[in-house]
Amino acid sequence: xxxxxxxxxxxxxxxxxxxxxxxxxxxxxxxxxxxxxxxxxxxxxxxxxxxxxxxxxxxxxxxxxxxxxxxxxxxxxxxxxxxxxxxxxxxxxxxxxxxxxxxxxxxxxxxxxxxxxxxxxxxxxxxxxxxxxxxxxxxxxxxxxxxxxxxxxxxxxxxxxxxxxxxxxxxxxxxxxxxxxxxxxxxxxxxxxxxxxxxxxxxxxxxxxxxxxxxxxxxxxxxxxxxxxxxxxxxxxxxxxxxxxxxxxxxxxxxxxxxxxxxxxxxxxxxxxxxxxxxxxxxxxxxxxxxxxxxxxxxxxxxxxxxxxxxxxxxxxxxxxxxxxxxxxxxxxxxxxxxx
Numbered sequence: 001x002x003x004x005x006x007x008x009x010x011x012x013x014x015x016x017x018x019x020x021x022x023x024x025x026x027x028x029x030x031x032x033x034x035x036x037x038x039x040x041x042x043x044x045x046x047x048x049x050x051x052x053x054x055x056x057x058x059x060x061x062x063x064x065x066x067x068x069x070x071x072x073x074x075x076x077x078x079x080x081x082x083x084x085x086x087x088x089x090x091x092x093x094x095x096x097x098x099x100x101x102x103x104x105x106x107x108x109x110x111x112x113x114x115x116x117x118x119x120x121x122x123x124x125x126x127x128x129x130x131x132x133x134x135x136x137x138x139x140x141x142x143x144x145x146x147x148x149x150x151x152x153x154x155x156x157x158x159x160x161x162x163x164x165x166x167x168x169x170x171x172x173x174x175x176x177x178x179x180x181x182x183x184x185x186x187x188x189x190x191x192x193x194x195x196x197x198x199x200x201x202x203x204x205x206x207x208x209x210x211x212x213x214x215x216x217x218x219x220x221x222x223x224x225x226x227x228x229x230x231x232x233x234x235x236x237x238x239x240x241x242x243x244x245x246x247x248x249x250x251x252x253x254x255x256x257x258x259x260x261x262x263x264x265x266x267x268x269x270x271x272x273x274x275x276x277x278x279x280x281x282x283x284x285x286x287x288x289x290x291x292x293x294x295x296x297x298x299x300x301x302x303x304x305x306x307x308x309x310x311x312x313x314x315x316x317x318x319x320x321x322x323x324x325x326x327x328x329x330x331x332x333x334x335x336x337x338x339x340x
Contacts, residue, residue: 005335006108006154007328008120009164009321010145012084012185013207013286015100017107018324026328028321029107034080035065035099036072056102058095065099066106073223080223086204087123087161087186088133088141101148111153118154119331120145121161121323124188124200127261132204133186157334160200162190164326167333169282169316177280178310180258181323182287184208187258189265191272191308193279195333199271203261205254207287213253214246235292251290255300263304278309284316284323 009016016030038044040062048055048064056063064072073080083089083096090096111118122142126132133141142158149156159167165179175195181188184207190200210229211222218225220243228243239245266272283297298313316322 004112004116005328005331006116006118007164007324007326007331008104008108008118008149009161009323009327010084010100010120010122011183011286011323012082012087013183014320015103015107016321016324017104018321018328019108020328020332026325028324030321030324031066031103031107032070033084033100033103034069034082035063035095036069036076036078036080038062038064038072038076054102054106056095056098063095063099066103070223070227074227077221078223079221085185086132087183087188087202088137089144091137097144097148104148104152108152114153115155116153117331117335118149118156119159119327119334120149120156121164121327122158123186124160124162124190124202126186126204127201127265128204133202157331159327159330160190160197161186161188161202161323162200163192163197164323164330165282165284165316166190166192166326167195167329168318168322168326169284169314170280171329173279176275176277177282178262178308179326180262180281180283180285182206182254182258182283182285184286187254187285187287189258189262191266193273193275198273199265199269201261201265203258205257206285210247210250210254210287213250214243218242218246230286230289233290235290235296237291251293252296254287255297259297259300259304262301263306266306266308272307275308278311280312280314281310282314282316282322284319286320288315288319 007018015033020026083099146156161181162179166177170177187203191198211226215222215225294315
């Protein structure tokens with residue numbers, strides 16, 4: 001399937017772009033979807049420019065974004081600011097679109113052809129009664145991003161994040177499977193059968209829930225908890241240190257909640273098909289990275305019964321980039337079908 005295109009994972013914590021050319025090779029580029037504000041001065045601005053630190057200037061402020069924002073957050077013992085919250089544009093950040101547009105421009109560059117196909121991920125509606133993200137937020141989020149990518153010269157369309165996991169990982173089952181993307185702001189779940197989306201939903205918890213909950217009980221900064229979680233936390237080698245111990249508690253709570261919602265939706269939905277065969281369940285996303293996550297999730301899932309048979313619980317071959325790869329695969333499938 002020699003069709004060029006772009007897949008973009010628009011994540012609360014991280015933006016990932018996966019690009020292919022007509023011959024098929026793929027390239028990945030990514031950056032942190034975050035920023036920090038620092039006072040503006042000529043000396044500081046010149047130093048940032050010399051070190052090639054990405055920033056935006058606004059009157060008396062500088063916004064350092066991407067991976068460098070984490071460096072400055074550690075330096076000033078400050079919390080990172082996010083252009084997105086709970087999987088959608090952050091309504092409390094007036095600079096959200098400016099920051100994200102700059103990140104996209106740096107990662108993608110210009111469109112390589114007139115209306116190059118680009119598919120970006122969007123979250124699913126929430127299953128939670130809190131209705132986060134709301135229907136209005138989801139519509140606005142997709143519309144704003146579609147318009148931004150179109151202005152950049154792409155032909156943009158969206159795919160649900162959970163579906164993207166299936167497109168990335170389940171070619172061997174003709175794109176039949178359950179995809180769960182464990183992200184920072186949300187966990188997105190989708191059931192796809194023979195490449196047809198059947199149902200999808202999101203749980204309004206993710207890596208940020210773990211970070212903020214552990215930070216609250218420890219009196220720590222969320223950014224500090226996040227660093228420990230990402231660098232050293234493991235289910236296989238438990239630690240008695242306060243941060244890893246608290247992180248494990250809230251990881252287990254997240255897994256329990258996602259499985260309970262999965263069972264609830266699949267059991268009560270009239271859209272669940274009667275499948276003769278068992279299908280895989282694939283977990284991916286940055287929050288699924290700790291060693292032992294897959295087996296911990298699989299063991300918890302075995303305690304419940306679903307109306308469909310699960311052949312196996314797979315860990316994505318590329319958990320951090322699976323959504324972007326799946327979005328690219330979706331773009332290529334649709335482009336090839338349109339050209340046929």
